[in-house]
Amino acid sequence: MAGKIVINEELCKGCALCVEFCPRDLIKPTRRLNAKGYYVVIFDPDGGECTACTLCAVICPEVSIEVYRE
Amino acid sequence: MKKVFSRTRALKPVAFHYCPGCGHSILHRLVAEVIEEMDLVDRAIGVPPAGCAVLAYFYFDVDMGEAPHGRGAAVATGIKRVLPDRLVFTYQGDGDIAAIGTAETIHAANRGEKITAIFVNNAVYGMTGGQMAPTSVVGQVTTTSPKGRDPSREGFPINFTELLAQIKGTAFAARASLQDPAHVLKTKKIIRKAFEAQMKGLGFSVVEVLSPCPTNWKMSPPQAFRWVKEEMVKHYPLGVFKDAEGESLAD
Numbered sequence: 001m002a003g004k005i006v007i008n009e010e011l012c013k014g015c016a017l018c019v020e021f022c023p024r025d026l027i028k029p030t031r032r033l034n035a036k037g038y039y040v041v042i043f044d045p046d047g048g049e050c051t052a053c054t055l056c057a058v059i060c061p062e063v064s065i066e067v068y069r070e
Numbered sequence: 071m072k073k074v075f076s077r078t079r080a081l082k083p084v085a086f087h088y089c090p091g092c093g094h095s096i097l098h099r100l101v102a103e104v105i106e107e108m109d110l111v112d113r114a115i116g117v118p119p120a121g122c123a124v125l126a127y128f129y130f131d132v133d134m135g136e137a138p139h140g141r142g143a144a145v146a147t148g149i150k151r152v153l154p155d156r157l158v159f160t161y162q163g164d165g166d167i168a169a170i171g172t173a174e175t176i177h178a179a180n181r182g183e184k185i186t187a188i189f190v191n192n193a194v195y196g197m198t199g200g201q202m203a204p205t206s207v208v209g210q211v212t213t214t215s216p217k218g219r220d221p222s223r224e225g226f227p228i229n230f231t232e233l234l235a236q237i238k239g240t241a242f243a244a245r246a247s248l249q250d251p252a253h254v255l256k257t258k259k260i261i262r263k264a265f266e267a268q269m270k271g272l273g274f275s276v277v278e279v280l281s282p283c284p285t286n287w288k289m290s291p292p293q294a295f296r297w298v299k300e301e302m303v304k305h306y307p308l309g310v311f312k313d314a315e316g317e318s319l320a321d
Binding site for chain 1: 071072073074075076081085086089090091092093094095096099250251254255263279284290291292295
């Protein structure tokens with residue numbers, strides 16, 4: 001795996017912009033609620049390889065995504 | 071694994087109060103990242119507006135001094151004249167800078183005050199519930215223009231940054247957009263140019279940022295970002311309208 005992201009679910013507001021802009025569709029919406037009552041998103045690397053392009057973190061309004069690269 | 075993206079230390083480690091998909095939070099981060107990259111965390115002073123971003127001082131880990139509605143440029147003028155070596159920026163919405171604060175802003179620019187205005191244009195009065203703003207685009211439905219903005223009745227949307235670019239004291243004027251990650255990165259570069267113009271003492275600088283307001287536009291966040299790209303940019307062309315440094319280089 002070349003890259004991975006870590007999502008802070010308690011900061012996530014479920015706006016799904018990361019889902020919209022991930023070029024590899026590796027982020028998925030869920031029906032799981034966080035403490036504030038928002039549906040959080042999850043990183044699902046099973047669908048392909050994360051390249052750590054950081055686009056999800058760049059668009060995330062809540063600064064809830066950290067990106068790591070090998 | 072190496073961390074390649076994390077929260078800038080110029081932002082406090084707290085959650086934003088903004089709605090899901092709001093452009094304010096992205097722009098807060100960009101401004102904070104530029105402040106950190108320019109090594110100005112200890113020398114930056116921000117002036118938040120009245121509007122959704124009134125609580126910006128909860129998020130920026132730099133000194134902040136709240137201004138009355140629209141008076142950001144006047145308050146920033148005072149701060150900058152007393153502390154001329156600081157980076158002084160206002161953070162104002164379209165209602166704040168382009169309606170109630172028009173006079174202060176134009177005259178601060180005309181005096182060539184060495185401050186930077188970060189102007190968030192979301193084409194609507196956000197905090198008060200989505201009323202028509204001076205920047206609402208033609209045909210836009212808001213709570214006070216339920217049939218769409220009609221220029222014969224409500225006037226035209228104002229291109230405030232182009233107006234400021236005409237003024238001699240303005241050193242840098244540009245419009246950017248948060249419509250997608252590529253434009254977010256471009257916006258950050260433009261903010262840096264504006265801050266550099268200020269720190270070089272060239273004059274007034276302004277960066278207008280087209281920003282989505284999903285709640286008041288009654289759209290999902292991805293829809294709102296598309297609306298910025300497809301509708302707002304038609305009325306508010308992106309680009310650098312004035313760059314005093316660029317001009318002097320061209321001479």
